[in-house]
Amino acid sequence: xxxxxxxxxxxxxxxxxxxxxxxxxxxxxxxxxxxxxxxxxxxxxxxxxxxxxxxxxxxxxxxxxxxxxxxxxxxxxxxxxxxxxxxxxxxxxxxxxxxxxxxxxxxxxxxxxxxxxxxxxxxxxxxxxxxxxxxxxxxxxxxxxxxxxxxxxxxxxxxxxxxxxxxxxxxxxxxxxxxxxxxxxxxxxxxxxxxxxxxxxxxxxxxxxxxxxxxxxxxxxxxxxxxxxxxxxxxxxxxxxxxxxxxxxxxxxxxxxxxxxxxxxxxxxxxxxxxxxxxxxxxxxxxxxxxxxxxxxxxxxxxxxxxxxxxxxxxxxxxxxxxxxxxxxxxxxxxxxxxxxxxxxxxxxxxxxxxxxxxxxxxxxxxxxxxxxxxxxxxxxxxxxxxxxxxxxxxxxxxxxxxxxxxxxxxxxxxxxxxxxxxxxxxxxxxxxxxxxxx
Amino acid sequence: xxxxxxxxxxxxxxxxxxxxxxxxxxxxxxxxxxxxxxxxxxxxxxxxxxxxxxxxxxxxxxxxxxxxxxxxxxxxxxxxxxxxxxxxxxxxxxxxxxxxxxxxxxxxxxxxxxxxxxxxxxxxxxxxxxxxxxxxxxxxxxxxxxxxxxxxxxxxxxxxxxxxxxxxxxxxxxxxxxxxxxxxxxxxxxxxxxxxxxxxxxxxxxxxxxxxxxxxxxxxxxxxxxxxxxxxxxxxxxxxxxxxxxxxxxxxxxxxxxxxxxxxxxxxxxxxxxxxxxxxxxxxxxxx
Numbered sequence: 001x002x003x004x005x006x007x008x009x010x011x012x013x014x015x016x017x018x019x020x021x022x023x024x025x026x027x028x029x030x031x032x033x034x035x036x037x038x039x040x041x042x043x044x045x046x047x048x049x050x051x052x053x054x055x056x057x058x059x060x061x062x063x064x065x066x067x068x069x070x071x072x073x074x075x076x077x078x079x080x081x082x083x084x085x086x087x088x089x090x091x092x093x094x095x096x097x098x099x100x101x102x103x104x105x106x107x108x109x110x111x112x113x114x115x116x117x118x119x120x121x122x123x124x125x126x127x128x129x130x131x132x133x134x135x136x137x138x139x140x141x142x143x144x145x146x147x148x149x150x151x152x153x154x155x156x157x158x159x160x161x162x163x164x165x166x167x168x169x170x171x172x173x174x175x176x177x178x179x180x181x182x183x184x185x186x187x188x189x190x191x192x193x194x195x196x197x198x199x200x201x202x203x204x205x206x207x208x209x210x211x212x213x214x215x216x217x218x219x220x221x222x223x224x225x226x227x228x229x230x231x232x233x234x235x236x237x238x239x240x241x242x243x244x245x246x247x248x249x250x251x252x253x254x255x256x257x258x259x260x261x262x263x264x265x266x267x268x269x270x271x272x273x274x275x276x277x278x279x280x281x282x283x284x285x286x287x288x289x290x291x292x293x294x295x296x297x298x299x300x301x302x303x304x305x306x307x308x309x310x311x312x313x314x315x316x317x318x319x320x321x322x323x324x325x326x327x328x329x330x331x332x333x334x335x336x337x338x339x340x341x342x343x344x345x346x347x348x349x350x351x352x353x354x355x356x357x358x359x360x361x362x363x364x365x366x367x368x369x370x371x372x373x374x375x376x377x378x379x380x381x382x383x384x385x386x387x388x389x390x391x392x393x394x395x396x397x398x399x400x401x402x403x404x405x406x407x408x409x410x411x412x413x414x415x416x417x418x419x420x421x422x423x424x425x426x427x428x429x430x431x432x433x434x435x436x437x438x439x
Numbered sequence: 440x441x442x443x444x445x446x447x448x449x450x451x452x453x454x455x456x457x458x459x460x461x462x463x464x465x466x467x468x469x470x471x472x473x474x475x476x477x478x479x480x481x482x483x484x485x486x487x488x489x490x491x492x493x494x495x496x497x498x499x500x501x502x503x504x505x506x507x508x509x510x511x512x513x514x515x516x517x518x519x520x521x522x523x524x525x526x527x528x529x530x531x532x533x534x535x536x537x538x539x540x541x542x543x544x545x546x547x548x549x550x551x552x553x554x555x556x557x558x559x560x561x562x563x564x565x566x567x568x569x570x571x572x573x574x575x576x577x578x579x580x581x582x583x584x585x586x587x588x589x590x591x592x593x594x595x596x597x598x599x600x601x602x603x604x605x606x607x608x609x610x611x612x613x614x615x616x617x618x619x620x621x622x623x624x625x626x627x628x629x630x631x632x633x634x635x636x637x638x639x640x641x642x643x644x645x646x647x648x649x650x651x652x653x654x655x656x657x658x659x660x661x662x663x664x665x666x667x668x669x670x671x672x673x674x675x676x677x678x679x680x681x682x683x684x685x686x687x688x689x690x691x692x693x694x695x696x697x698x699x700x701x702x703x704x705x706x707x708x709x710x711x712x713x714x715x716x717x718x719x720x721x722x723x724x725x726x727x
Binding site: 076077078079080082083085086087222225251252253254256257258259260261262263265266281282285286289290292293294295306309311315316 | 441442445449452548549552556557558559561562563566567568575576577578649650651652653654655656659690691694695698699700702703
């Protein structure tokens with residue numbers, strides 16, 4: 001089919017030349033009869049065009065005949081959030097569609113429907129995301145929508161997604177006032193827990209270490225000056241105080257900065273026992289490297305987003321040993337191991353040790369809820385999500401008041417794997433250990 | 440002392456980012472908004488060379504710079520020259536090239552996203568402590584600073600001690616008069632644009648040794664370069680270098696003594712001060 005079209009295009013270019021020659025003669029010398037062969041050629045072109053139009057519509061007809069389940073996705077493909085989305089979001093879409101379609105599709109009643117993705121780029125901004133959601137709902141008329149990437153964009157898109165009655169399974173965002181949010185948009189589901197869970201997670205881990213006598217009482221805090229960092233520090237500050245820690249250094253830095261030498265020297269000068277940074281990926285890497293260069297040998301070193309990426313262990317290799325990071329998983333869990341293997345095979349890249357499996361699990365929940373209801377009825381599927389129990393790559397999970405009870409909060413690098421050391425309702429957490437000096 | 444050294448190292452980075460643009464804008468009169476993309480592209484090439492072919496970035500620079508020179512010359516000849524010919528005055532040329540390079544920005548960014556995806560990239564090169572007066576600094580930064588200083592010194596020698604360089608400076612000062620003394624202005628402008636591109640690529644190569652980068656980061660560098668170029672005085676290589684160093688030291692001082700959150704504010708405060716009191720730039724001469 002494609003070959004035929006290419007051939008026709010070439011043919012048509014020839015014929016356009018013929019036609020142009022004839023017209024040129026006509027312009028110069030008045031209307032001229034076509035030379036022998038020319039008219040025949042043009043007529044043939046016209047006929048072949050008709051044939052290809054017919055073929056095209058036939059093809060389209062055939063495609064239409066096979067009913068699919070249309071799933072809309074809007075997330076970052078350009079702009080500053082792209083890097084994160086490429087690491088934990090897009091590969092999971094690819095993997096899920098691959099997995100579902102390989103087994104014949106999602107079972108709705110008697111038939112199996114293959115999944116068809118409609119993807120849009122939100123250019124890392126909420127305005128564009130809202131436009132995309134609108135378009136997915138009204139123009140593409142998709143059956144379901146995958147929640148966008150990051151907290152901010154999910155918050156911005158929530159009212160619109162709610163208006164069209166789609167369930168919103170948020171696997172890449174967390175905030176503090178989740179209960180109020182869920183009351184307002186009962187179709188929203190949160191899979192990464194509250195921001196305060198994450199901050200109390202690291203506080204708890206440090207407390208465990210201190211109670212074992214492995215670290216001292218002095219903590220240095222740094223956070224990125226952006227919604228995420230601010231949410232985190234707001235809940236972390238009082239939590240550290242309540243736990244009896246002494247915050248000897250605290251600072252923020254603008255998003256995008258990678259020149260963080262002053263922060264590390266500040267923490268070093270304050271003689272902190274533990275360093276905690278609520279950071280974003282580029283600064284997570286920069287802080288870690290800078291800490292090694294300046295020899296900031298604390299007994300606990302914690303970084304935020306990006307610390308759970310497989311690339312972190314690759315980059316720092318042996319130096320990553322003992323580093324604490326936001327996220328975590330039980331890497332020995334069979335479901336996760338299988339998932340990791342398939343992720344590598346299908347997408348060619350390794351998933352991270354935190355949000356990746358959760359994103360995939362959110363898609364599995366959607367899939368299982370649709371199959372359970374046996375129709376594309378969004379209200380019924382939303383209800384099934386809020387009440388059901390699902391078998392996913394992060395284990396058997398269910399929602400309590402639309403918030404997932406099982407979340408990992410802190411992991412610790414050990415032999416190139418981020419082993420979960422703290423979380424809510426999780427099994428398989430290891431005990432945290434004191435970080436060895438940078439070697 | 441530690442603040443000063445950290446600041447100077449940072450300033451060296453900034454100088455790397457800005458030197459290319461100051462040539463392109465100052466001599467060729469082309470406000471190249473795709474400057475940051477050239478830089479990131481060089482980061483990617485250096486990354487690829489280091490991780491796949493295992494070539495030291497400093498040696499890789501010897502290959503990257505001539506390639507960037509050639510490519511930028513092609514860009515100038517193919518895309519900028521028609522605009523230069525069409526422009527009736529300098530203002531029109533600036534507006535046209537801003538629009539054209541704005542388009543190029545998205546083209547380059549798209550190509551890089553296509554080729555490398557949107558993820559973060561970084562590699563480990565000389566990430567070890569280096570002692571200066573008892574304090575330790577990243578060896579990769581120190582090396583980058585020295586390399587940058589050598590590149591800048593070569594550039595300075597070229598601009599101030601050769602005939603060709605003098606001709607380029609003449610075009611920067613006054614393109615019309617330069618023509619009167621038999622300088623081939625379009626040719627010089629093209630060469631300056633290409634040289635600027637090559638310098639930017641050198642900057643990118645050095646930057647990649649200690650920066651985590653991704654395909655959509657170019658704009659950040661373009662913004663920084665723009666501030667430094669305007670602070671230093673358009674087309675003035677020495678001014679840009681001094682402005683970059685001042686910026687680096689000021690940012691580090693504020694970050695260490697007051698709050699790291701204020702580095703951006705320091706940046707723009709300095710920028711505004713320069714615009715208020717020396718609109719022609721730190722070393723620039725008042726235009727007639």
